[in-house]
Amino acid sequence: MSVAAIANMGRMARWKPNARGRLEQAALELFRERGYARTTVEEIAARAGLTERTFFRYFPDKREVLFWGSGALQKTIVDAIAGAPEPAAPLDAVAAGLEATASVLQRGREYARTRQALIADNAELRERELIKLRSLATAIADALRRRGIPEPAASLAAEAGIAILKVAYERWIGDNKPRSLSHHLRESLDELKALTASTSTAIGRSHPARVTRRRRQARA
Amino acid sequence: MSVAAIANMGRMARWKPNARGRLEQAALELFRERGYARTTVEEIAARAGLTERTFFRYFPDKREVLFWGSGALQKTIVDAIAGAPEPAAPLDAVAAGLEATASVLQRGREYARTRQALIADNAELRERELIKLRSLATAIADALRRRGIPEPAASLAAEAGIAILKVAYERWIGDNKPRSLSHHLRESLDELKALTASTSTAIGRSHPARVTRRRRQARA
Numbered sequence: 001m002s003v004a005a006i007a008n009m010g011r012m013a014r015w016k017p018n019a020r021g022r023l024e025q026a027a028l029e030l031f032r033e034r035g036y037a038r039t040t041v042e043e044i045a046a047r048a049g050l051t052e053r054t055f056f057r058y059f060p061d062k063r064e065v066l067f068w069g070s071g072a073l074q075k076t077i078v079d080a081i082a083g084a085p086e087p088a089a090p091l092d093a094v095a096a097g098l099e100a101t102a103s104v105l106q107r108g109r110e111y112a113r114t115r116q117a118l119i120a121d122n123a124e125l126r127e128r129e130l131i132k133l134r135s136l137a138t139a140i141a142d143a144l145r146r147r148g149i150p151e152p153a154a155s156l157a158a159e160a161g162i163a164i165l166k167v168a169y170e171r172w173i174g175d176n177k178p179r180s181l182s183h184h185l186r187e188s189l190d191e192l193k194a195l196t197a198s199t200s201t202a203i204g205r206s207h208p209a210r211v212t213r214r215r216r217q218a219r220a
Numbered sequence: 221m222s223v224a225a226i227a228n229m230g231r232m233a234r235w236k237p238n239a240r241g242r243l244e245q246a247a248l249e250l251f252r253e254r255g256y257a258r259t260t261v262e263e264i265a266a267r268a269g270l271t272e273r274t275f276f277r278y279f280p281d282k283r284e285v286l287f288w289g290s291g292a293l294q295k296t297i298v299d300a301i302a303g304a305p306e307p308a309a310p311l312d313a314v315a316a317g318l319e320a321t322a323s324v325l326q327r328g329r330e331y332a333r334t335r336q337a338l339i340a341d342n343a344e345l346r347e348r349e350l351i352k353l354r355s356l357a358t359a360i361a362d363a364l365r366r367r368g369i370p371e372p373a374a375s376l377a378a379e380a381g382i383a384i385l386k387v388a389y390e391r392w393i394g395d396n397k398p399r400s401l402s403h404h405l406r407e408s409l410d411e412l413k414a415l416t417a418s419t420s421t422a423i424g425r426s427h428p429a430r431v432t433r434r435r436r437q438a439r440a
Contacts, residue, residue, distance in 0.1 A: 089418040130350040152387050156411050159383030167375045189419070191376050196416040198309040199409070 020058045020068075022048040027065040028114060036062075036122045063128045066115055070132045074139050076100050081143040090149045094140060094161035095189060101165070102181040113173050137162045164188040240278045240288075242268040247285040248334060256282075256342045283348045286335055290352045294359050296320050301363040310369045314360060314381035315409060321385070322401040333393050357382045384408040 026047035030039040041062055045055045059065055080100035084093040105112065119125040141158035149157070168184035175184070246267035250259040261282055265275045279285055300320035304313040325332065339345040361378035369377070388404035395404070 089415070089420060091415045091419045095419065126354075127347050127351065130354060131347065134346075134350060152391060152408060152411055153415060155387050155390075156383060156408060157415050159386060160380065160412060160415065163376060163379030163383055166379060167372050170375075171372055188372060188376060191372055192380060193416045193419065195309070195311045195373060195377050195380065196413045199311045199315065199413065200309060 019048070019050055019054055023050060023055055023058055024065055027062075028111075031118050032114065036118050036125065063125060066118065066125060067128055067132055070136070073101060073104065074136050076104060077136065078139050078143045081140065082146065084147075086147075088147075090144055090147075090153050090157035091160060091189075093144060093147060093149075094157050094164075095185075097140065097143070098161060098165055098168075098185050099182060102185055105169075105181050109173065112169075116170075116173055133162055133166070160192060164192060167191075239268070239270055239274055243270060243275055243278060244285055247282075248331075251338050252334065256338050256345065283345060286338065286345060287348055287352055290356075293321060293324065294356050296324060297356065298359050298363045301360065302366065304367075306367075308367075310364055310367075310373050310377035311380060311409075313364060313367060313369075314377050314384075315405075317360065317363070318381060318385055318388075318405050319402060322405055325389075325401050329393065332389075336390075336393055353382055353386070380412060384412060387411075 023044060027039070027044045030043055030047060039062070041055050042052055044062070044065070045052045048055075059068060077097035077100060081093045081097040084096040088096070119129050137158050140161055141154045144154040144157055145151075164185060168181060168188040171188070172179070172181045172184045243264060247259070247264045250263055250267060259282070261275050262272055264282070264285070265272045268275075279288060297317035297320060301313045301317040304316040308316070339349050357378050360381055361374045364374035364377055365371075384405060388401060388408040391408070392399070392401045392404045
């Protein structure tokens with residue numbers, strides 16, 4: 001998320017030379033050295049050569065150092081959905097939104113790895129991440145409804161988009177090969193298509209004897 | 221969630237006559253009367269004619285009054301996935317899990333509505349709900365991997381299952397007709413199938429001009 005951050009740093013230059021970037025850098029160093037929970041805002045500011053007051057000019061709290069780019073990310077996705085060519089299937093519009101993210105996020109896999117490890121390690125950070133993702137799902141569903149997509153298609157396409165993004169992002173971070181986030185997004189969407197195509201039944205009609213054959217067809 | 225609760229109340233009988241049920245009932249009354257945030261554990265216990273100590277024997281904190289059934293719910297889903305006939309497509313196994321939930325949850329739509337309104341109104345409760353859903357997604361993916369389903373199919377099928385459950389549950393709660401949760405689960409799965417089937421493209425191929433180049437890259 002903070003990769004969007006890096007792109008935005010220029011904007012702050014007139015205010016304080018790259019204060020946000022310095023604070024973020026200092027915070028990441030300290031989080032790695034002594035853990036997120038044991039690092040204080042005072043220490044972050046000191047390491048960056050700035051004051052606590054300056055810290056709070058850029059971040060409402062310590063958690064937001066790891067999440068402040070998510071607003072820009074959400075806007076990127078929503079704008080790309082709004083701008084997707086008409087007509088587009090709901091999930092194609094969502095795919096266009098996710099693709100726009102990829103071009104922002106894929107610049108910083110090392111940062112993404114560090115950040116994700118910090119989040120995985122701390123309950124407060126996991127909560128904040130879940131809330132940001134929930135906000136993103138709501139924003140995507142809203143963007144789809146503005147395109148005239150009815151319910152439940154809008155909500156389901158939004159949830160499917162979050163599912164694809166989550167899985168692709170995790171696989172991208174864990175990937176040892178230099179494949180882009182775009183690659184993993186594409187793969188996750190294809191996998192989701194194969195998964196839904198291979199269901200032999202709807203819920204309540206589960207007699208999956210025919211499944212294997214269908215699955216083979218779907219993957220062919 | 222607490223509908224599973226109601227089913228379990230009998231078990232408590234020898235311990236304290238329906239203490240959990242009385243505490244839950246008292247809590248819901250108070251939450252409705254004065255709001256979740258302004259209700260104390262002391263007041264809940266008093267209304268139920270029990271002590272605070274008894275409250276904490278049943279619930280680790282005030283939030284859990286609204287979530288204590290989620291462990292049983294998760295177990296129901298995981299067991300149903302484990303017990304789905306072999307072979308089953310991943311999403312069919314998930315569907316079997318969700319269907320098992322439906323038979324538990326659909327007994328209490330009024331309760332579900334009240335509970336959901338309380339959660340929507342309070343940030344702490346929304347956080348707890350997101351964490352429970354995350355735990356459920358992880359448990360579903362684990363159950364699928366134990367069936368031999370590889371990644372990323374297991375994670376994606378789990379996320380798709382959560383998407384279906386969330387949308388179906390919301391629609392069931394908001395439905396004015398007496399249609400079951402099963403009905404809405406079926407409808408959401410069908411809708412998700414339609415959504416993925418209707419994508420004309422995978423991610424990165426949504427702009428016709430870029431199609432040929434991307435496809436070539438993807439196949440390389």
